[in-house]
Amino acid sequence: MLGAxxxxxxxxxxxxxxTLYAFAAVSTHDGVIDSLVLPWANAETMQVFLAEMARRHAVEFIMMVMDQAGWHIAGHLDVPQNMRLEFLPALS
Known part of the structure; x- marks a missing residue:
């Protein structure tokens, strides 16, 4: 009886x-996978991921191929010197 x-x-x-977001990159050369698990997927965490990949592979040049998610194409991303971003065509 409720209220009794x-x-x-x-x-x-x-x-x-x-919710957590996994940022990952796979080397087509040797199959090495680098990843970070971060609390959000936005331009700020994308910047953290790019900086970490550049740091981990400081003596290599990285061409990172990505889709056009909003945090991937944010105009204020500071792309590290040893990295180039290439984007897949929209809706691919």
Whole structure:
């Protein structure tokens, strides 16, 4: 009986979810996979990923091929010196 003294109504517990985003790059030369798991997918975290890839492969030149997600094509990304970004055609 709800509302009776001493009884608490039963409430369903809403599932709590935490979303994380995996940023990854695969070398076509040797199959090495580099990745970062970050809390958001936006231009700021994309910048963190680019900087980390440049740091991990400081003596290599990286051509990174990506789709045109908003955080990939943000105009204010600072592309590291040892990296070039190439974008796939839209809707490919």
């Amino acid at each position: 003294q001493g009884l608490t109504p039963h409430r369903r517990r809403t599932p709590q979810r935490q």
